[in-house]
Structures are given as structure tokens and as C-alpha cells.
Amino acid sequence: MSRQAPAVLDAGQRHPVRFTLNGRKAGGEAEPRMLLHDFLRHVLGATGTHVGCEHGICGACTVQIDGAPARACLTLAVQADGAEIRTVEGLALAPDRLSALQEAFRAHHGLQCGFCTPGILMSLDALLRERPDCGEAEIRETLSGHLCRCTGYTPIVKAALAAAEALRVPHHA
Template sequence: MPSISLKMNGKTRTGEVEGRTLLVDFLREGLGLTGTHVGCDTSQCGACTVHVDGMQVKSCTIFAVEADGAEVTTIEGMAEPDGTLNKLQQAFQDHHGLQCGFCTPGMVMSLAKLIEETPKPSEAQIRDHLEGNICRCTGYHNIVKAALAATDQL
């Protein structure tokens, strides 16, 4: 089996993977990073969203071997250095941007990328950016509210 090495949430991690192993499966089963969720296995729901070399990626769409040498950030890498929630994560908590929480890691990762590229996104931009992320509980209103709060727009 091929061995891969990635910079995972700031630390170098290595592991052996079969060529057909999806990145999401390597994260969860190979590295024990279970914050990245498997929702649909068809790239529809966005629950498995991570950042690979600074790009927002649904980790069920790429093989782990394709990420060899890459810098990968998962939801576990989003907290502040002292372990507290970052501003976006705290806004989700403060504005009840989650209910069951299954979609939350993917939502946070997607919104973090949007906010990085567009520091003050409009409500329309937020809703448009979340088009590839499905939430079956919240109706998105409080997710959008959390994103606006995280960007000091509430």
C-alpha cells in the first residue's frame, strides 16, 4: 500500500492507504479525525468539507493519495490555539446555527473559506456559497445569522 504524508491541521501526519481510499475515509479511519462527517458519499451534502492547500474541497471527492504532500485543515484545526472556539464557531453557538450538528463541520469549513475570500459577505453571498451544503434541521436562517455575526454584520 502507498504511504502518504500530509500537513494535517499544522502537524505532519503519515499513513498507508489503498489507492481507492477517499480522503474522508483516511481522515476518519486512518487519522481518527471524526469531525469531518460522511453524509452522502455522492458529493451532494457538503458534510465532509475540508480545506486542501487552501481550497474548499468535499473530501469524499478525492482520493487520499491525491492529498499526499498537501496541507489539509479539518474542523479539528479551526479552533484557536488555546482550544477555544474561533469566532465563526462561537457565532454558530451564540446564534443557534446548528441543531443536530451533523452538517455543522462542513458548514463551518465552507463559511470559513467564504469569509477568508470575502470578509464582509452579504446574506445573498452567504446563501449562494452554502448551496453545496445541506442542512435538514435549521432552515439555514440561523446559519446565515451566525455567518453575519462572525463578520461583525449583526
């Protein structure tokens, strides 16, 4: 055998988990069975990530793992050890300055109850970064991974298109 077998993290015991959360080091302890969203909310106190169906359908818990949108409910905290995690708490430029995407959601009524919003923002934030020229079709395809029961999606699509436009236009001083 090339290397000594790695340690087995015992079931029912807590083990250290460390990763980068919104650019800062974060850490705590988790049993192997703890899902990433529970670790974020209950261990780290980052309650911006919401928990819906817990089997990967609704998209409420979507965060970015190493830059890509992913379901926190389908990721174990121990799997995320060493990763870069970004959550809705990392979007605003400052406590009193929303990101262009968040601002567009506010302006276009892209949310009502707000339960699904953090997940949708994390998916769209990744899309707008990866594909600044994206159009409605791509936005709708990305949104197909999310359920929203309030808005009927149309205002969300409008908000995403407005945010894409705002991010493409160079800022005026």
C-alpha cells in the same frame, strides 16, 4: 521520454500518504481507492469530518485542501499526498477557545444535530477569509453547497453574518 515513468501504486496494496493536517505533519497508509474522509477518520483518527452522501451532494465532508473548500468524498487520499489539509479540528484557537465563526454558530443556534456543521464551518471559514466584506447573498451561495435538515438555514446565515461582523471589528483589549 523526458523522465522515467512514475511508479504505479498497485490496487489492493497500501501506500504511504503524507500531508499537512491543521498545520502538523500527518501520514499513514492507504489503498489507492481510499477516499480522503476515510483516511482522515479511520487512519488518522480525525473524526471531526463527517461522512454523508459520499457522492458530493450533501457537503458534510467538506474540508479545506490547499486553502479552498472541497469535498473529502470526491478526493482520493493518494491525490491529497503533499497537500495542506485543514479540518474542523483546526478551527478552535485552543481546546477551550472557539473561533469567532464557531462562537457565532453557538450564539445564533446555527446547529441542532451538528451532522452537517463541520462541513459548513469549513466552507464559511474559507469564505470569510477570502471575502471579509461578504454579505448575505454570498453566504447563501456558499451554503448552497451544503444540506442541513434541522435548521432551515436561517440561523446559519445569521451566525455567518455575525461572524463576518465580529471578524471585521477590531478587537478591544
